[in-house]
Amino acid sequence: MTDSARIALFDIQAQQALIRADLDRRIAAVLDHGRYINGPEVEELEGRLAAFCGQGVHCVGVSSGTDALQIAMMAEGIGPGDAVFLPAFTYTATAEVPLVLGATPVFVDVEETSFNLDLADLERRVALIRAEGRLRPRVVVGVDLFGLPADWPAILDICRREGMFALDDAAQAFGAALDGVRLGAWADATALSFYPTKTLGCYGDGGALLTRSAERAELYRSLRTHGEGTTRYEVLRTGMNGRLDTIQAAVLLAKLRLFEDELAARGRIGALYDSLLKESGIGVQAARSAGAVNARGLYTVRLRDRAERDRVAAALKAQGIPTGIYYPRPLHRQPAYAEAHRTAIAGGAPPLPVSEALAERVLSLPMHPYLSTAQVERICAMLIAATRG
Numbered sequence: 001m002t003d004s005a006r007i008a009l010f011d012i013q014a015q016q017a018l019i020r021a022d023l024d025r026r027i028a029a030v031l032d033h034g035r036y037i038n039g040p041e042v043e044e045l046e047g048r049l050a051a052f053c054g055q056g057v058h059c060v061g062v063s064s065g066t067d068a069l070q071i072a073m074m075a076e077g078i079g080p081g082d083a084v085f086l087p088a089f090t091y092t093a094t095a096e097v098p099l100v101l102g103a104t105p106v107f108v109d110v111e112e113t114s115f116n117l118d119l120a121d122l123e124r125r126v127a128l129i130r131a132e133g134r135l136r137p138r139v140v141v142g143v144d145l146f147g148l149p150a151d152w153p154a155i156l157d158i159c160r161r162e163g164m165f166a167l168d169d170a171a172q173a174f175g176a177a178l179d180g181v182r183l184g185a186w187a188d189a190t191a192l193s194f195y196p197t198k199t200l201g202c203y204g205d206g207g208a209l210l211t212r213s214a215e216r217a218e219l220y221r222s223l224r225t226h227g228e229g230t231t232r233y234e235v236l237r238t239g240m241n242g243r244l245d246t247i248q249a250a251v252l253l254a255k256l257r258l259f260e261d262e263l264a265a266r267g268r269i270g271a272l273y274d275s276l277l278k279e280s281g282i283g284v285q286a287a288r289s290a291g292a293v294n295a296r297g298l299y300t301v302r303l304r305d306r307a308e309r310d311r312v313a314a315a316l317k318a319q320g321i322p323t324g325i326y327y328p329r330p331l332h333r334q335p336a337y338a339e340a341h342r343t344a345i346a347g348g349a350p351p352l353p354v355s356e357a358l359a360e361r362v363l364s365l366p367m368h369p370y371l372s373t374a375q376v377e378r379i380c381a382m383l384i385a386a387t388r389g
């Protein structure tokens with residue numbers, strides 16, 4: 001790709017050109033065998049993803065990242081009276097699922113540099129919920145925002161101490177690792193999304209659950225198929241229709257061939273952005289731990305304030321450089337969740353100042369494995385010039 005080529009925020013067409021013949025062959029194979037539901041590609045994919053994670057991880061394909069979160073919480077019996085702690089600065093699906101199940105989301109603030117859960121704030125809110133005694137603290141959902149692993153060793157410590165379930169929303173972070181161990185092996189369960197623009201994406205909706213517990217994997221398989229038992233006509237529990245389509249599994253198998261190279265490219269591009277922005281005064285996402293490998297689902301910077309962010313976005317757009325705002329509003333400010341936020345902690349929830357500030361200041365830059373060095377250099381030069389303009 002040349003410097004003059006169009007720069008995309010995500011580019012899923014460049015990848016398709018590399019694997020088109022394999023995609024056509026694998027999709028044709030599904031058309032030929034006709035097992036559109038639970039076809040052999042689903043099991044093959046599950047095996048490949050489990051092996052990618054290692055550490056005795058099991059993989060269960062499901063219909064989306066959102067459904068992965070829902071199935072994981074249904075398996076723990078989460079419902080009315082249960083508190084589910086999650087960051088206020090994330091995608092809406094993370095908060096939607098506890099509400100769908102009748103549970104209460106408790107929004108937690110995030111750190112300014114990692115954009116991930118602020119653990120002191122998490123502990124404070126768990127203590128408040130316990131002191132009030134109306135809700136049971138049951139789940140912490142850690143989100144690996146933009147691909148950067150949350151602080152899983154510390155989240156697991158808190159969950160073990162408090163008797164809570166640790167659920168990893170790794171929808172943006174498949175491929176990321178911490179201390180040499182991939183996400184999928186850290187939390188009690190890990191939800192993946194294969195939405196087309198995620199680090200591993202299909203051509204529609206898809207997702208998966210990863211867990212080291214064979215019992216949980218079994219439960220997830222039952223829940224994704226209406227709670228079925230060992231025979232198809234035995235219903236053991238209330239489940240849902242949450243399977244991964246065979247055609248999407250076939251697409252993912254074709255894409256897996258490129259996945260490790262794409263992850264390496266994302267890492268290289270992320271490091272190039274970091275180094276080009278180093279002396280600029282522009283804030284970049286940074287891990288607290290040196291052992292964190294960011295899967296670089298998105299590359300997001302922090303500008304001074306909303307005025308600068310909006311000015312920079314317009315200047316880049318004028319240069320043909322697309323940007324995105326993930327996320328323009330923290331979840332506790334969304335009309336759908338404001339009531340839950342107001343009532344979760346009866347004595348009044350502490351403020352969420354970092355989530356609120358980030359919503360005004362963040363800007364996501366083009367990030368995909370097929371960006372050239374020259375393109376990243378051009379984006380950074382324009383970005384730096386715009387902040388000085």
Ligand SMILES: *Cc1c(COP(=O)(O)O)cnc(C)c1O
Binds near residue numbers: 143194
């Ligand atoms: C994309 C995403 C989801 C939802 O995944 P879907 O496959 O679109 O349902 C959940 N959480 C986060 C953080 C996401 O980015």
